[in-house]
Amino acid sequence: MEMKAYLSELGRAVDGCLAECLRSPGVPFALLEAMEYSLLAGGKRLRPALCLVWAELFGARRDDILPAAAALECIHTYSLIHDDLPAMDNDDLRRGKPSCHKRFGEALAILAGDGLLTEAFGLLLASRAPASQVLLAGQKLVRAAGAAGMVGGQVLDMLWTGQGRTTMDDLSRMQSLKTGLLLQVSCECGAILAGAPESGQQQAATYGLHIGRAFQIVDDILDVVGDTQTLGKPVGSDEDQGKVTYPSLIGIEQSRKAAEAHRDQAIRALDGLIGPQAVFLRQLAAYIVTRAA
Amino acid sequence: MEMKAYLSELGRAVDGCLAECLRSPGVPFALLEAMEYSLLAGGKRLRPALCLVWAELFGARRDDILPAAAALECIHTYSLIHDDLPAMDNDDLRRGKPSCHKRFGEALAILAGDGLLTEAFGLLLASRAPASQVLLAGQKLVRAAGAAGMVGGQVLDMLWTGQGRTTMDDLSRMQSLKTGLLLQVSCECGAILAGAPESGQQQAATYGLHIGRAFQIVDDILDVVGDTQTLGKPVGSDEDQGKVTYPSLIGIEQSRKAAEAHRDQAIRALDGLIGPQAVFLRQLAAYIVTRAA
Numbered sequence: 131m132e133m134k135a136y137l138s139e140l141g142r143a144v145d146g147c148l149a150e151c152l153r154s155p156g157v158p159f160a161l162l163e164a165m166e167y168s169l170l171a172g173g174k175r176l177r178p179a180l181c182l183v184w185a186e187l188f189g190a191r192r193d194d195i196l197p198a199a200a201a202l203e204c205i206h207t208y209s210l211i212h213d214d215l216p217a218m219d220n221d222d223l224r225r226g227k228p229s230c231h232k233r234f235g236e237a238l239a240i241l242a243g244d245g246l247l248t249e250a251f252g253l254l255l256a257s258r259a260p261a262s263q264v265l266l267a268g269q270k271l272v273r274a275a276g277a278a279g280m281v282g283g284q285v286l287d288m289l290w291t292g293q294g295r296t297t298m299d300d301l302s303r304m305q306s307l308k309t310g311l312l313l314q315v316s317c318e319c320g321a322i323l324a325g326a327p328e329s330g331q332q333q334a335a336t337y338g339l340h341i342g343r344a345f346q347i348v349d350d351i352l353d354v355v356g357d358t359q360t361l362g363k364p365v366g367s368d369e370d371q372g373k374v375t376y377p378s379l380i381g382i383e384q385s386r387k388a389a390e391a392h393r394d395q396a397i398r399a400l401d402g403l404i405g406p407q408a409v410f411l412r413q414l415a416a417y418i419v420t421r422a423a
Numbered sequence: 424m425e426m427k428a429y430l431s432e433l434g435r436a437v438d439g440c441l442a443e444c445l446r447s448p449g450v451p452f453a454l455l456e457a458m459e460y461s462l463l464a465g466g467k468r469l470r471p472a473l474c475l476v477w478a479e480l481f482g483a484r485r486d487d488i489l490p491a492a493a494a495l496e497c498i499h500t501y502s503l504i505h506d507d508l509p510a511m512d513n514d515d516l517r518r519g520k521p522s523c524h525k526r527f528g529e530a531l532a533i534l535a536g537d538g539l540l541t542e543a544f545g546l547l548l549a550s551r552a553p554a555s556q557v558l559l560a561g562q563k564l565v566r567a568a569g570a571a572g573m574v575g576g577q578v579l580d581m582l583w584t585g586q587g588r589t590t591m592d593d594l595s596r597m598q599s600l601k602t603g604l605l606l607q608v609s610c611e612c613g614a615i616l617a618g619a620p621e622s623g624q625q626q627a628a629t630y631g632l633h634i635g636r637a638f639q640i641v642d643d644i645l646d647v648v649g650d651t652q653t654l655g656k657p658v659g660s661d662e663d664q665g666k667v668t669y670p671s672l673i674g675i676e677q678s679r680k681a682a683e684a685h686r687d688q689a690i691r692a693l694d695g696l697i698g699p700q701a702v703f704l705r706q707l708a709a710y711i712v713t714r715a716a
């Protein structure tokens with residue numbers, strides 16, 4: 131199957147799961163509405179897709195992994211909602227629609243994020259996999275999403291924005307915490323939940339690390355050369371906000387080369403893996419570097 | 424041992440664990456500082472104590488349960504930080520000190536809450552107990568803290584405040600979601616992690632349900648008749664904010680009686696349980712109703 135068709139098929143499976151997963155009689159309607167508004171606003175479903183493909187590569191059934199895959203999208207969405215808040219990046223637009231707080235107010239947006247983060251762990255813990263594998267996947271997710279991961283990365287981003295003293299090492303560390311680790315752990319969780327051997331978990335981690343780096347560098351590039359309509363968010367916002375990015379440090383051309391180098395390392399991590407999932411992962415690594423949105 | 428001495432001893436054990444648990448080389452200092460500021464600001468450590476006592480009652484070693492107990496305090500603290508935000512209750516004072524956002528700014532307060540919530544699951548998942556018991560405790564915690572629990576309760580509180588149309592059933596549901604479930608699950612998690620039989624888990628749940636109700640009713644009463652100094656927060660804030668409370672619906676005297684009825688039901692749930700932990704739980708139920716802060 132062609133990569134984009136595979137990605138769409140995975141996205142539809144994830145969307146089906148996401149549309150069901152928060153609906154419980156105990157959830158107040160206003161909260162459900164705000165959570166679903168952001169969760170079902172589209173998006174590439176890249177993290178769930180990575181989780182599913184790595185799990186399928188090691189023989190898991192898709193249905194058994196879907197809740198964990200949905201959990202990763204819940205975490206990603208909560209982080210977007212909180213990052214967009216006026217006290218943070220103050221973004222009015224997200225995926226071409228008003229951001230959660232513009233639509234529902236700040237209080238409900240904060241709570242929708244809190245709800246999505248909490249429910250994400252509920253979804254992950256409900257994975258149909260041996261308990262010890264579920265626990266390990268949960269611990270990896272905490273590491274990637276928590277104070278030494280995504281939340282910590284957002285703090286560094288905030289502290290360093292406008293300071294103008296960020297080095298390449300700082301930028302790489304911040305982006306790794308803020309975006310990279312969650313992409314990496316998406317791959318790892320799939321492999322772990324599928325019962326992959328240690329070496330397979332390591333391949334997933336290495337692949338995820340490098341596509342995470344490539345993905346973020348390309349994000350930086352698109353913020354300079356991209357198209358607002360295609361991206362669904364304003365171009366040039368990094369520069370407006372005084373953010374240090376790959377292009378601002380080393381220029382567009384060198385940034386492209388850096389992204390391509392990470393793509394190559396990601397593809398190298400797949401050495402020895404065969405089958406449609408491995409083909410997909412190779413094509414996805416290439417796509418991440420050439421994407422326009 | 425006398426109840427308060429036992430509670431202090433448990434509190435010290437929890438404080439020791441809390442002072443260590445967030446320190447990882449990967450956590451940015453500013454974030455760690457904000458998380459610890461709120462986490463180590465004192466407080467009764469009621470939720471961790473309940474978890475530890477129920478676990479010890481069913482034969483668990485304290486050290487094995489401490490991380491899970493600390494997780495409950497992290498969840499409680501994150502909820503206080505987010506509830507205090509300007510977009511929510513806009514409280515400047517918490518436990519006698521400036522609230523987290525007054526001290527560190529809104530962005531860092533939001534992120535400190537996010538970090539504590541995420542790390543709480545890391546602590547829980549690191550419990551030294553059989554994996555299936557840890558998973559069950561984790562699922563209960565999600566239910567109590569998530570969209571159909573604490574987060575949902577805060578949404579209802581927000582939507583209903585100032586509306587003046589709240590009934591007794593509404594109030595009871597909202598308080599159960601917002602405060603009750605986390606106290607209940609603190610007891611349940613202790614029993615579950617200790618490997619208590621189904622009947623023991625049920626006793627913990629029933630006890631927790633009723634002390635949760637009693638606790639919240641007394642909170643409402645103290646907001647009317649309490650002392651700002653003793654409470655560490657301003658008295659009368661519920662009325663100022665137009666919140667419906669037990670005293671505003673049924674008066675102080677009937678509220679006291681309702682709290683005492685829940686105390687009695689909590690104590691009844693302990694029937695058949697013996698030993699120092701059962702004695703402590705009986706005394707604690709009585710203390711919750713007579714406390715001044």
